[in-house]
Amino acid sequence: xxxxxxxxxxxxxxxxxxxxxxxxxxxxxxxxxxxxxxxxxxxxxxxxxxxxxxxxxxxxxxxxxxxxxxxxxxxxxxxxxxxxxxxxxxxxxxxxxxxxxxxxxxxxxxxxxxxxxxxxxxxxxxxxxxxxxxxxxxxxxxxxxxxxxxxxxxxxxxxxxxxxxxxxxxxxxxxxxxxxxxxxxxxxxxxxxxxxxxxxxxxxxxxxxxxxxxxxxxxxxxxxxxxxxxxxxxxxxxxxxxxxxxxxxxxxxxxxxxxxxxxxxxxxxxxxxxxxxxxxxxxxxxxxxxxxxxxxxxxxxxxxxxxxxxxxxxxxxxxxxxxxxxxxxxxxxx
Amino acid sequence: xxxxxxxxxxxxxxxxxxxxxxxxxxxxxxxxxxxxxxxxxxxxxxxxxxxxxxxxxxxxxxxxxxxxxxxxxxxxxxxxxxxxxxxxxxxxxxxxxxxxxxxxxxxxxxxxxxxxxxxxxxxxxxxxxxxxxxxxxxxxxxxxxxxxxxxxxxxxxxxxxxxxxxxxxxxxxxxxxxxxxxxxxxxxxxxxxxxxxxxxxxxxxxxxxxxxxxxxxxxxxxxxxxxxxxxxxxxxxxxxxxxxxxxxxxxxxxxxxxxxxxxxxxxxxxxxxxxxxxxxxxxxxxxxxxxxxxxxxxxxxxxxxxxxxxxxxxxxxxxxxxxxxxxxxxxxxx
DNA sequence: TTGAAAGCGATACCAT
DNA sequence: ATGGTATCGCTTTCAA
Numbered sequence: 001x002x003x004x005x006x007x008x009x010x011x012x013x014x015x016x017x018x019x020x021x022x023x024x025x026x027x028x029x030x031x032x033x034x035x036x037x038x039x040x041x042x043x044x045x046x047x048x049x050x051x052x053x054x055x056x057x058x059x060x061x062x063x064x065x066x067x068x069x070x071x072x073x074x075x076x077x078x079x080x081x082x083x084x085x086x087x088x089x090x091x092x093x094x095x096x097x098x099x100x101x102x103x104x105x106x107x108x109x110x111x112x113x114x115x116x117x118x119x120x121x122x123x124x125x126x127x128x129x130x131x132x133x134x135x136x137x138x139x140x141x142x143x144x145x146x147x148x149x150x151x152x153x154x155x156x157x158x159x160x161x162x163x164x165x166x167x168x169x170x171x172x173x174x175x176x177x178x179x180x181x182x183x184x185x186x187x188x189x190x191x192x193x194x195x196x197x198x199x200x201x202x203x204x205x206x207x208x209x210x211x212x213x214x215x216x217x218x219x220x221x222x223x224x225x226x227x228x229x230x231x232x233x234x235x236x237x238x239x240x241x242x243x244x245x246x247x248x249x250x251x252x253x254x255x256x257x258x259x260x261x262x263x264x265x266x267x268x269x270x271x272x273x274x275x276x277x278x279x280x281x282x283x284x285x286x287x288x289x290x291x292x293x294x295x296x297x298x299x300x301x302x303x304x305x306x307x308x309x310x311x312x313x314x315x316x317x318x319x320x321x322x323x324x325x326x327x328x329x330x331x332x333x334x
Numbered sequence: 335x336x337x338x339x340x341x342x343x344x345x346x347x348x349x350x351x352x353x354x355x356x357x358x359x360x361x362x363x364x365x366x367x368x369x370x371x372x373x374x375x376x377x378x379x380x381x382x383x384x385x386x387x388x389x390x391x392x393x394x395x396x397x398x399x400x401x402x403x404x405x406x407x408x409x410x411x412x413x414x415x416x417x418x419x420x421x422x423x424x425x426x427x428x429x430x431x432x433x434x435x436x437x438x439x440x441x442x443x444x445x446x447x448x449x450x451x452x453x454x455x456x457x458x459x460x461x462x463x464x465x466x467x468x469x470x471x472x473x474x475x476x477x478x479x480x481x482x483x484x485x486x487x488x489x490x491x492x493x494x495x496x497x498x499x500x501x502x503x504x505x506x507x508x509x510x511x512x513x514x515x516x517x518x519x520x521x522x523x524x525x526x527x528x529x530x531x532x533x534x535x536x537x538x539x540x541x542x543x544x545x546x547x548x549x550x551x552x553x554x555x556x557x558x559x560x561x562x563x564x565x566x567x568x569x570x571x572x573x574x575x576x577x578x579x580x581x582x583x584x585x586x587x588x589x590x591x592x593x594x595x596x597x598x599x600x601x602x603x604x605x606x607x608x609x610x611x612x613x614x615x616x617x618x619x620x621x622x623x624x625x626x627x628x629x630x631x632x633x634x635x636x637x638x639x640x641x642x643x644x645x646x647x648x649x650x651x652x653x654x655x656x657x658x659x660x661x662x663x664x665x666x667x668x
Numbered sequence: 669t670t671g672a673a674a675g676c677g678a679t680a681c682c683a684t
Numbered sequence: 685a686t687g688g689t690a691t692c693g694c695t696t697t698c699a700a
Contacts, residue, residue, distance in 0.1 A: 001446070001472065003677055014687045019679060029685060046446030050393065051677035053384030054692045061430070061449075068416045075408045082402045085433055094449065096395070097431045099419055112335070112380030115395075115428065138335065223618065252586070256618065284557065284590065337693055348671045353695060363669060385693035388676045671700080676693105683688080 002043035010039035022047065053114065060093050062305060063116040065107070067100040067123035073248050076276055076294055080122060080144065083298025091306055093117070104133040111137040118305040120144065124155075126192040140308035142301045146194050150317050154304045156297050159319035160195045163290050164202025166322050167272050171242045172210045175332045176270065179207065179242040180233040181216035182250055185225070189218060199246055199274065213237055219250045226253040241333035242270040248279060255284060266331035272324075280327065288330040290322045336377035344373035356381065387448065394427050396639060397450040399441070401434040401457035407582050410610055410628055414456060414478065417632025425640055427451070438467040445471040452639040454478065458489075460526040474642035476635045480528050484651050488638045490631050493653035494529045497624050498536025500656050501578050501606050506544045509666045510576040510604065513541065514567040515550035516588065518581050519559070523552060533580055533608065547571055553584045560587040575667035576604040582613060589618060600665035606658075614661065622664040624656045 008015040013032060020026045021036040028036075039045070053059045064084050066077055085095045096116055098106045100123060107130060110116050117139060121130065124145030134141045135152060142154040171179055181203055183189075184196050200216055207214035215237045219229035229250070233240060245251055251273060255265070263269050265285060273280060273289040280289040300318060308314060342349040347366060354360045355370040362370075373379070387393045398418050400411055419429045430450055432440045434457060441464060444450050451473060455464065458479030468475045469486060476488040505513055515537055517523075518530050534550055541548035549571045553563035563584070567574060579585055585607060589599070597603050599619060607614060607623040614623040634652060642648060 001448070004679095005677080015678080016680075016688075017686060020686085023679080025680085027685065032685080044446070046443070046448075048388065048677050049447040049449045050384040050387030051692090052679080054382065054388055054694085055677075055679040057679095057692080059384065064431070068412075068419075074412045078402075078408045078412055081431070082433070085402075085431055089433075089436065094444065095431045097398070097415070097419055097429045099416070099423075102423065109380070110428065112378070113383040114335070114380075115383045253618075282556075284587075338695095339693080349694080350672080350696075351670060354670090357695080359696085361669065366669080382693050384678095385676090386695080388678080389693075389695040391676080669700105672698090674695105674697085676695085679691085681688105681690085684686085 002045040006043055007039045007045050010043060011035040059115060059117050061096050061116045062088050062093050063096045063098055063110050063119040065098045065100055065121045076292060079276060079294035080298045083295040084120060084302055087299040087302035091302065104130050107133055111139050117309055120301045120305060123193065126194045142304045144297060144301055146317055152314065154308060154314035155317035156300045156304060157319055158292055159321055160198035161202035163274060163322035164199045165206040166324050167244055167290060168203055168206040168210065168212060170324055171270065171272065172212050174330060176242040178213045178237055178240045179244060180237065180240045182229055182243055182245045182247055182254065183216055183218040184247050185220055186218045219247050221249040223253040223257065226250050226257050230257065245271060245273045248275045251283060266329050268334055270331055271329040285329060286327040288327045290324050293320055296320060336379045340377055341373045341379050344377060345369045393449060393451050395430050395450045396422050396427050397430045397432055397444050397453040399432045399434055399453065399455045410626060413610060413628035414632045417629040418454060418636055421633040421636035425636065438464050441467055445473050451643055454635045454639060457527065460528045476638045478631060478635055480651055486648065488642060488648035489651035490634045490638060491653055492626055493655055494532035495536035497608060497656035498533045499540040500658050501624060502537055502540040502544065502546060504658055505576045505604065505606065506546050508664060512547045512571055512574045513576040513578060514571065514574045516563055516577055516579045516581055516584055517550055517552045519554055520552045553581050555583040557587040557591065560584050560591050579605060579607045582609045585617060600663050602668055604665055605663040619663060620661040622661045624658050627654055630654060
């Protein structure tokens, strides 16, 4: 492989000049630049990443920590990953993929070895054990999610409290007075991923404010889980005219179950979901929903990381405002 | 951060001794080793990846190229990714994530910059433009899939021809004489990802051998696509008693459509799918299927890559034998 | 069994 | 506007 000296020799300049042509960190005459670039192309020169990292203490690599558990929604994760990789590439960075199950050790390994410039961590829990570790690292990190104490760490997420609020307002605006939340599976609450609680808060408090009767139940996956959840709802509150679904796995079995029971959507019951846009539109019926903006969140995470690398300190957590999209599953109560 | 010299000083040895303790490339007295290891722990020393790569021309990083297109099945991809990352970690390697849409340039970039030791490439097409580029790289690569000319490149995949064969035999064994294949979307065939054709070959030729009437149609996504596909099948062959589905997106709408038409599974029509195990069991009805062994394929890909790095040349393509699992959707014809 | 020192291939400071 | 060179932190050959 050609080295920077080979290029320098071929262009009749010094190695440092080649380096400066590449980095643009100092003025170079047009003529010299042209010769150097020709030599680079000629020799198919690619700077050696390791040598660069050693000399500059910059790797141009971001770590991305993804959850690989089965209880989290796979397509959404892939959307985040796609967004992060794409945004990173747009900023001339590559992405090293870590899995959450390596835990704190994985973070310390890649950071300690200076394999990455910054870390982006998905699926952050309220009192995530990794947070103290992240604070200790030499590299900055960006969390996707909102832990209890985000102090000093950059965070991005959908504003789930506002999402709950927005949906309840929307339904109340349509005239619904009795609504129910089909929540995530119990483990999500147990694990303490804050989004579930934030959503629930927004949902519950807004319902109270608006004088809407509301009940919320977690929902186990599968048809049985859905039936159990609906039974719980019915037992607690009769005459529910709208279901809010914050559980993608439950969506399909739920629609199924409603059809089996002969309840038409939206004539007999309205349904509003929180899920990525494509699942909302891919289902048998186009769901009215608040989209989970995976692409925006991922992109923003990368931008925040870049900002931190440029010395712009972590601002307050960035909570993206929800957008409710009316599709075919929401109408006034019967 | 502590460097190898810091460790050496703390342990009262030379830097090279520390290096040898770490690499195990030459005998070290137990006593010295202990002192060095104590110093390493004490100083929380992590070797600098860039420096290491520079000195040894080994990065301990594998590139993984994934398709991010929407027309490929997302959960399956995640399974491959999970398997590769896990297997790589087990061999003390990390994974750099590239997207297919960067094309040849992405491969040349990470290979040229010596960011990785080897590449694993998913979603390989029959005459993939990336293949000549891969051959030119200094680093070895492993393909997941089977191109027209795999010469000199390591390949892993499910044996799709055998899969088609196996399924037809199974149905014929149950007594089916008229069967139909609901294939992937037309774009999959157009793109020339070989698995679709290999499967079709196995399906068609085995049906012919066994004297089973068979028809095959691609299937566009969504309910409309499924209905069009079924219409095409009916027009070509009447009395079909078994459907073979090689299209995950179509699975759910298909089951839906069959129910709407009042055709019971498996009493009126048998269904055999080719899909990952978890989607086969997650659907409303547990599908008889041949599992796509993403985990095995991913793990094997990493092992092949390691082999290539150790100088063990690429053997013939590794095509994994299919396993048909009988569940609830297969019975003798009515 | 251990040490000394020469690279590996860039960057960036100090000169001119 | 350009060049020379110390430096980054490690691996590995050569010596002892």
